[in-house]
Amino acid sequence: MQRDELLALMISVSAPAPRLDEWDRVLSLYAGYLEGVAPKLSEKELGNFIGAGAMFYRTLCQADSYRQESVWGRRKKEG
Secondary structure, three states, X not given: OOHHHHHHHHHHOOOOXXXXXXXXXXXXXXXXXXXXXXXXXXXXXXXXXXXXXXXXXXXXXXXHHHHHHHHHHHHHHHO
């Protein structure tokens, strides 16, 4: 499968949506799936997947931080 096909599947496939404060579960699932295929990957390939997971983690942290600031910042202004 090519990159565009994989990306299209990731975007279009139905998947359960975790609560916004449970984003770490998604990363834990990713690590679990990666654990299953890690023995079949080269060190470089595994490093690439770990790097992608790290970028995903940082993106989720930023999104969660913005969400919390939006909610709590608004409440402080209203209070």
